[in-house]
Amino acid sequence: MDKLINLFVSSGIYQIQLGQAVMIAVGLGLLFLAIKKNFEPLLLVPIGFGGIMANIPEAGLALSAVENALHLGGPEVVQQLSEMLGVSGADPKAIKEAYAMAGQAKHMQVTQMAIDAGFNNGMLYNFYLISIASGAAPLLIFMGVGAMTDFGPLLANPKTLFLGAAAQFGIFATVLGAVGLTSLGLMDFSIQDAAAIGIIGGADGPTAIYVASMLAPQLLGAIAVAAYSYMALVPMIQPPIMRALTSEDERKVAMTQLRHVTKTEKIFFPLVLLLLVAMLLPDAAPLLGMFCFGNLMRECGVVERLSDTAQNALINIVTIFLGLSVGSKLVADKFLDVNTLGILLLGVVAFGIGTACGILMAKVMNKFSSTPINPLIGSAGVSAVPMAARVSNKLGLEANPQNFLLMHAMGPNVAGVIGSAVAAGVMIKFVG
Amino acid sequence: MDSPSLISEGFTLMLAGMGFVFVFLTLLVYATTAMSKLVNKYIPEAQPAAAAPAPSAAPAPLAQDQAQLTAVIAAAIKQYRANHKK
Numbered sequence: 001m002d003k004l005i006n007l008f009v010s011s012g013i014y015q016i017q018l019g020q021a022v023m024i025a026v027g028l029g030l031l032f033l034a035i036k037k038n039f040e041p042l043l044l045v046p047i048g049f050g051g052i053m054a055n056i057p058e059a060g061l062a063l064s065a066v067e068n069a070l071h072l073g074g075p076e077v078v079q080q081l082s083e084m085l086g087v088s089g090a091d092p093k094a095i096k097e098a099y100a101m102a103g104q105a106k107h108m109q110v111t112q113m114a115i116d117a118g119f120n121n122g123m124l125y126n127f128y129l130i131s132i133a134s135g136a137a138p139l140l141i142f143m144g145v146g147a148m149t150d151f152g153p154l155l156a157n158p159k160t161l162f163l164g165a166a167a168q169f170g171i172f173a174t175v176l177g178a179v180g181l182t183s184l185g186l187m188d189f190s191i192q193d194a195a196a197i198g199i200i201g202g203a204d205g206p207t208a209i210y211v212a213s214m215l216a217p218q219l220l221g222a223i224a225v226a227a228y229s230y231m232a233l234v235p236m237i238q239p240p241i242m243r244a245l246t247s248e249d250e251r252k253v254a255m256t257q258l259r260h261v262t263k264t265e266k267i268f269f270p271l272v273l274l275l276l277v278a279m280l281l282p283d284a285a286p287l288l289g290m291f292c293f294g295n296l297m298r299e300c301g302v303v304e305r306l307s308d309t310a311q312n313a314l315i316n317i318v319t320i321f322l323g324l325s326v327g328s329k330l331v332a333d334k335f336l337d338v339n340t341l342g343i344l345l346l347g348v349v350a351f352g353i354g355t356a357c358g359i360l361m362a363k364v365m366n367k368f369s370s371t372p373i374n375p376l377i378g379s380a381g382v383s384a385v386p387m388a389a390r391v392s393n394k395l396g397l398e399a400n401p402q403n404f405l406l407m408h409a410m411g412p413n414v415a416g417v418i419g420s421a422v423a424a425g426v427m428i429k430f431v432g
Numbered sequence: 433m434d435s436p437s438l439i440s441e442g443f444t445l446m447l448a449g450m451g452f453v454f455v456f457l458t459l460l461v462y463a464t465t466a467m468s469k470l471v472n473k474y475i476p477e478a479q480p481a482a483a484a485p486a487p488s489a490a491p492a493p494l495a496q497d498q499a500q501l502t503a504v505i506a507a508a509i510k511q512y513r514a515n516h517k518k
Contacts, residue, residue: 393507
């Protein structure tokens with residue numbers, strides 16, 4: 001009988017907390033959105049599943065060795081930990097705070113002690129350390145994106161880079177929104193948090209994760225989920241804004257056909273971009289460096305195999321680890337928070353402002369440009385490749401069935417990727 | 433709570449950030465244009481611009497159809513590729 005009671009006490013049913021139950025429901029919700037509604041399934045399936053696993057009671061898959069020791073260890077283990085950290089009493093909360101404040105050397109020591117006591121990092125925590133905390137996964141994905149990107153449309157019409165720049169205004173406006181909410185006392189974000197939230201407006205998953213892991217790791221789960229869900233919602237968020245800001249005639253504007261871009265130009269472009277980054281903004285070098293590297297592999301034509309791996313096999317493997325690691329951040333005490341609501345809200349605002357600024361910029365450029373520019377391609381400046389470009393194309397076709405904007409919109413679209421990476425570099429430089 | 437300084441920090445970040453993004457991308461526009469010019473001047477491709485059909489100078493319906501067809505095919509290829517890469 002005792003054994004039966006023991007079994008029950010260590011079971012999930014007995015141990016589950018309300019927060020964990022809610023988070024498991026959130027994970028299931030993400031799976032539903034991914035499987036049934038086809039929202040960025042490549043990311044949301046691993047994220048949702050990782051979120052469920054992270055909240056399995058007692059398993060501690062998303063916790064570090066120290067957290068596991070605190071949670072599962074007996075009183076003597078907790079006592080040892082509190083002594084080591086110089087905390088009086090055995091209150092787990094106080095110990096956690098002291099641990100968070102302690103330096104790297106102390107961390108190592110405490111972790112070693114927890115490992116000696118027989119506790120280990122959870123599986124998902126290890127994934128997180130390797131893929132996100134090290135910065136590796138977002139950068140490898142960026143390399144893959146580089147290997148998939150064709151800069152042809154951008155090279156044929158370099159002016160579209162301005163559209164990619166304008167759409168980044170959403171990022172910075174959101175930063176302002178986040179600090180505004182904080183000073184009104186509604187939320188509690190530091191300037192670092194605000195910067196990481198703003199990047200959602202860049203509509204670029206890997207960039208958002210990279211910046212969040214550097215500036216606000218505690219918000220990473222919410223930021224990644226917001227970034228990827230809104231990317232999936234681009235076809236719903238953008239069209240109303242695009243219609244409101246353009247007239248029927250403007251949407252009908254046909255653009256001149258893009259000139260032919262030679263292979264040599266395409267090979268030189270990533271090198272030019274890399275040089276500019278190296279000279280002006282070394283903080284964006286990890287992101288744009290990997291991006292340029294991927295693109296050079298694609299365009300140079302002599303490393304077919306590497307390029308193929310970067311844009312298929314490797315990016316898929318990395319996506320699995322990235323998704324699970326992001327899922328590991330969906331633990332109740334970090335996610336179920338009023339700040340998460342704020343992040344979701346600010347994220348959609350960021351998207352809207354970015355879209356609007358891109359369109360307004362395109363309208364201005366249309367006034368001054370020698371060749372006509374359809375304002376609809378401005379909204380593609382919020383990266384989200386290639387979804388945003390397709391939205392521009394679709395609205396263009398609605399207004400004028402002969403008007404194919406897709407290739408024209410790809411220019412601002414990839415410019416948006418560069419723009420948000422530059423914005424990320426600026427953020428890291430200024431507040432990191 | 434030192435909220436005024438937080439707000440001003442936000443403003444500084446916005447101005448500096450947007451300014452920098454624009455400066456950077458403007459430089460990139462010039463660098464790219466210059467690069468394209470240089471490349472096309474010194475390393476011209478074997479068959480220059482054979483792929484692009486001549487702009488429809490004659491308003492013949494045939495030429496228009498051709499341009500439209502090219503656009504449709506280009507869009508279809510792009511979409512197919514985009515679908516099969518992610």
